[in-house]
Amino acid sequence: MSTYTLSEIRQGSQGDIAYYDVYPEKHKLVIDIHHHYRPSRNFVETLLKDMDEAGVHKVCLFSSPPQSYSDTEDNDWKRIFKDYEDKIIGFGSITPGRPNNSFELVDLYYSRGFRGLKFIRPTRRYDHDDFLVYYERAEKYGMPVLFHTGVVARRSVTESEDVSSAYMRPVYLDRIARLYPKLKIIAAHMGDPWFGEAFNTSQKNPLLWLDISGKGIWLKAKAIREHLWIRLRPEKLVFGLDEPSSQYKRLIYTWDTLFYEMGLDQKTRDMIFGETAARILG
Ligand SMILES: [Zn+2]
Numbered sequence: 001m002s003t004y005t006l007s008e009i010r011q012g013s014q015g016d017i018a019y020y021d022v023y024p025e026k027h028k029l030v031i032d033i034h035h036h037y038r039p040s041r042n043f044v045e046t047l048l049k050d051m052d053e054a055g056v057h058k059v060c061l062f063s064s065p066p067q068s069y070s071d072t073e074d075n076d077w078k079r080i081f082k083d084y085e086d087k088i089i090g091f092g093s094i095t096p097g098r099p100n101n102s103f104e105l106v107d108l109y110y111s112r113g114f115r116g117l118k119f120i121r122p123t124r125r126y127d128h129d130d131f132l133v134y135y136e137r138a139e140k141y142g143m144p145v146l147f148h149t150g151v152v153a154r155r156s157v158t159e160s161e162d163v164s165s166a167y168m169r170p171v172y173l174d175r176i177a178r179l180y181p182k183l184k185i186i187a188a189h190m191g192d193p194w195f196g197e198a199f200n201t202s203q204k205n206p207l208l209w210l211d212i213s214g215k216g217i218w219l220k221a222k223a224i225r226e227h228l229w230i231r232l233r234p235e236k237l238v239f240g241l242d243e244p245s246s247q248y249k250r251l252i253y254t255w256d257t258l259f260y261e262m263g264l265d266q267k268t269r270d271m272i273f274g275e276t277a278a279r280i281l282g
Pocket residue numbers: 034036188242
């Protein structure tokens with residue numbers, strides 16, 4: 001029925017057109033800000049192929065922490081830095097306070113070509129005095145830092161391990177953000193299940209974003225819908241996968257549809273799926 005062009009609608013000159021009269025278009029830039037290296041045959045080739053098929057342009061790929069970094073993985077990183085730096089951005093993983101995870105690791109990762117850092121499974125809360133030296137160095141190098149926030153998976157249900165999800169609460173990023181005002185921080189999984197805490201902390205700190213990666217997307221979407229425009233603006237959300245690359249299509253379609261149903265327009269969804277991440281990564 002409508003005789004308006006798409007650009008007229010986008011410019012807002014036709015206020016009587018409902019958002020759902022404009023169907024989602026392909027995003028011009030898609031960046032996955034949360035992806036784990038998994039030691040397996042053809043990992044890199046499979047990742048690049050799945051990205052291509054799903055229209056994903058760039059990925060932030062997390063190394064294993066030093067205690068599980070293998071020779072196979074090392075060879076893959078060498079190839080990535082040599083041949084695929086335009087598509088794969090390396091993030092070096094650090095488990096703060098654990099053996100072989102001293103602050104010099106930040107310098108080592110930076111000199112090898114890693115452009116960001118991923119933090120997980122600390123021995124104390126993320127904002128403990130002993131760990132500040134990691135963040136100070138990251139700020140100096142201009143490396144964005146992504147923290148696992150929320151309850152973390154167990155690696156074994158039979159072996160004992162000293163890990164507490166409570167050390168990874170999103171509010172512990174607050175002190176870090178205030179101490180290092182140039183540091184770009186991403187709280188992974190929106191702090192699942194501490195969504196309100198993650199949104200509120202992000203709202204107070206201009207360079208603290210939230211990735212929507214991980215499971216439980218029904219609850220994540222519900223939390224976004226509930227807090228949107230009160231404690232959360234869509235500028236603070238970034239797309240991440242945290243699943244094998246075979247899941248790109250499913251999760252991009254699902255999230256894009258959920259955001260569309262919340263009334264977020266194309267421009268806003270373009271930000272979430274790539275443009276905001278491009279600014280974080282420079
Ligand atoms: Zn993850």
